[in-house]
Structure formats: C-alpha cells, structure tokens
Amino acid sequence: MSDNLEHSFVKQLQENQNIIHKICRLYTNGDDAHKDLFQEITIQLWKAFPKFRGDSKFSTWAYRVALNTAITLYRKTKRSINTIEFEGRQHFLNDVEYDYEEEEQLKLMYKAVYQLNDIEKALIFMYLEDKDYQEISETLGISEVNARVKMNRIKGKLKKILNPLGV
Amino acid sequence: MKELDLLKKDWQKNTNSFEQVSEIEIYKMIHKKSSSIVKWILIISILEVLLWTCLSVCFNSDDYLIKMKHPELIQYFEVFAYFNYGVILFFIYLFYKNYITISTTASTKQLMSDILKIRKTVQYYVWYNLAMLVVSLIIGFIIAFVYNPEMSVLKDKIATNGKVMAITIGILTLTTLVFLGAFWLFYRVLYGILLRRLYANYKELKKIDL
Numbered sequence: 001m002s003d004n005l006e007h008s009f010v011k012q013l014q015e016n017q018n019i020i021h022k023i024c025r026l027y028t029n030g031d032d033a034h035k036d037l038f039q040e041i042t043i044q045l046w047k048a049f050p051k052f053r054g055d056s057k058f059s060t061w062a063y064r065v066a067l068n069t070a071i072t073l074y075r076k077t078k079r080s081i082n083t084i085e086f087e088g089r090q091h092f093l094n095d096v097e098y099d100y101e102e103e104e105q106l107k108l109m110y111k112a113v114y115q116l117n118d119i120e121k122a123l124i125f126m127y128l129e130d131k132d133y134q135e136i137s138e139t140l141g142i143s144e145v146n147a148r149v150k151m152n153r154i155k156g157k158l159k160k161i162l163n164p165l166g167v
Numbered sequence: 168m169k170e171l172d173l174l175k176k177d178w179q180k181n182t183n184s185f186e187q188v189s190e191i192e193i194y195k196m197i198h199k200k201s202s203s204i205v206k207w208i209l210i211i212s213i214l215e216v217l218l219w220t221c222l223s224v225c226f227n228s229d230d231y232l233i234k235m236k237h238p239e240l241i242q243y244f245e246v247f248a249y250f251n252y253g254v255i256l257f258f259i260y261l262f263y264k265n266y267i268t269i270s271t272t273a274s275t276k277q278l279m280s281d282i283l284k285i286r287k288t289v290q291y292y293v294w295y296n297l298a299m300l301v302v303s304l305i306i307g308f309i310i311a312f313v314y315n316p317e318m319s320v321l322k323d324k325i326a327t328n329g330k331v332m333a334i335t336i337g338i339l340t341l342t343t344l345v346f347l348g349a350f351w352l353f354y355r356v357l358y359g360i361l362l363r364r365l366y367a368n369y370k371e372l373k374k375i376d377l
Contacts, residue, residue, distance in 0.1 A: 010193045017193075021185035022178075038188070039196050046197040048271045065271045068278050071368055073203035073271070075361075102173065109174045118364070119371045122275070127171075128178040141274030142376045150375045155168050162170060 009049050012058045013042065019059060020066050022129075026113070026121050027070045037074055044069045064139050067125070071118045112161040120154050127151060205269060205282060207361055212262065212289040219296040220255055240310070251299070258292045276376075279369040286358065297350060301343055308339065 013020075020041050024034045045065050052061050113124055119140070126136045133151075137144040160166070188196075265285045271278065311318050325332040 006194070006197070009197070010190050013193055014188070014190050017188055018182050018185055022182070025185075039199060040201060040203060042193060042196045043199060043201045044203065044271050047201070051270070051272065061272065064274075068271050068273075068275050069203070071275055072278050072282065072365060073205060075202060075204050075207070076364075105170055105173060106177055109170045113174070117371060118368050119375070128175050130175075130179075139274060140372060141276030142372060146375050155171060158171065159168065 005049070009046060013045060013062075016059050016062055019062050023066045023070050023125065026125055027074075027118070028076075029114075033076070037070060040074050041066045041069045044073060060135075063126075063129075063131075067122055067139060071122055108162055109158070112158050115161055116154065116157070120150075120157070123147065123151055123154055204361060204365060205285075208282065208285060209266065211357070211361075212285065215289055215293060216259065216262065219293065223251055223255070223296065223299070240314075254295065258288065258295070261288045262292075276369070276372045279365060279372070282365065283362075283369065286362065290354075293350075293354070297347065301347075304339075304343065 020038055021034075023041070024037045028034050028037050045062060048065050052058070113121065116124060122140060123136060126139065131139075133144045133147050136151075137147040140147065142150070262285065265281065265288055269278065269281045269285070273281065312322055321331075321335075325335060
C-alpha cells in the first residue's frame, strides 16, 4: 500500500519536476542552493501527498506546496545575495537565434526580477506561468483585487529597476 | 509592459531546459530528513516545554516549608502545584493542536500565520513560567521574612535601618530584571535568526491586503 503510494508519487513528481525547478531557479542562485531547495520541496510534497485527493491536478497542488516551501519553510543554508550574476544563467537562452537587443533586454529583465522580494517573486512567477488572478489570490491568501493592484505595482517597480532615471 | 512579455515568452520556452532528476534520485530524496523551519521550531519548542516542565515539577519546596514549621503552607503549595500541572497540560494541548493545523497546502498567508501561532503558544508558555518564577521568588522572600527564624537578624536590621531595606529591595529587583533581560535577549537572538525571513514575508503579504 505505502509502496504503491510512493511509486505513484515518484512517478508524478518526476513528470512534473519542472515546476519545482522553475521555483528553485527564481528563489536560489547557484547549483547547490537549487538542489537544496529542490530536495526540501520534494520532502514537503511527499509529506503532504497522503492528503492529496486528486480533486485538483497534481501540478496545481504541487505549485502551492512548492511555493509555500520556498517562501515560508525553506531556510537558506548559505548566505546568498539576491542580485544574481546573470552569466550563470545564459544557457537558458542558448538555443535561440540571437537577437542581441532582445537578449540584452532579457538579461536586464532577469536581473531585475531577482531583485524583487520573496512575495513579489511569487506573484511574478505565477504571472509568468499564466496563472489567473483567482489562482494567484487563492495560493497566496490575499484578495483578487489586491493581487491585481500588487501586480501592477511590481510592474512599476521592474520598470524603475530597468530604467532608474525614468527616461 | 513589453519587457515582461518578452520575459514570459522566454520563461515558457525554457521550461524544459532543466537537468532532469531521475526517479531513483527522487526515491532517495523523500527518505531524507527535512530541514524546514517548522521542524526547527518544533524541536526548540519541545525542548523549551520540557525544560520548563522539568523545572516546575522537579523544584520541590516541601523540605524548605517543613523547616519553616508551618505545615499549613504545604497545603497552599499543593493547590498551587495542581493548578500549575493543569496549565502545563493546557499548553501542551494548544501546542499540539496548533502543530497539526499546519499544512503546506494552505494559502501562503494562512501557513505563515499557523507557524507564527505555534511560536506564540510556546512563547506564552515561557512567559507564564517566567511570571511564575518571579511570583514564586516574591512569595519565597515574603515567607522567608515572615516565617524563617534564621532571618530575624536581617529583619530587625531592615526594620530599624531604611538604607538596608532599600539595598535589599534594590538587589532583589535588580536580580529579577537581569534574569528577565537575559531571557528576553536569548529568545530574541534564537528566534530572530530563525524567523526573520518568515516575519518579513508575512508582513509583506499583510501589507498587500491592507
């Protein structure tokens, strides 16, 4: 019975692991921290799995547990700085035909996102994942209206980081 | 925002660029121990509750009271002790109840507030014990002054000399304050390190909903 549960969990997690990778990418810098958070999220998901009834999709459920772990439960073991050197992330862009201006913009954009705080990152993350405001508000536990307002503020903040002089 | 659309496109395109973790690795991971903040809070909290419960159970004043030759005091203290056990049980119940409500599938804000609630319960327990300690000290001093025959010399001195009285009270107050201050500092440092990020994020979430 418990072996079955374990098997079903591992299989589903393996298929949906990119959700966790993406959250790790946003909340950590460096491979070690990435692996560390990935492991903690996996443990938390496994602990919560017996209560997962399957009335929502595995992925929807995983989003929430993973985000909660990253924002709330995870203890950063090493001191890490939020502003990341983008050079380490370049492999994400490799397979594109190079548009230099676009690439430069993307670099700056990623850099700007890393400067946001944990909660702002969560909102941006769900936005990038195409989640609607209802899901964003339910996941974070804030009202839908306020989630919208906050999202607009974050956009403003990003603009300011990209263009501090406002020209 | 043009840049954000660009980012979104790139983000979604790169979804599959991560080095994949194998099923075997996932099997290994789920048998490893969590190092989450809740686990640490739980460990520290249990140690705290144990420490204070031990102190209040082990610290037996009967011998001292018998020496005072006033056996009626023992009865009062017995009532006091039962009351104390009741309070300890109540706190343990609250602590357990708060712990089992913690769920990673709750909303982020709810999860944070549940974790902070556990912390609060234990904190109240510690403050209760500290208060009890101070009350016991005061009662102890009063009993010593009123009933303890060995204290009569000092008592006479205090009665005739205001300076001695002031110094005695001063020393007692200072001892209590230093003691409380040390505790306060200890907790500040201990939980400050553990909970700083959680508090900051919780405040941020609450601010959004104002």
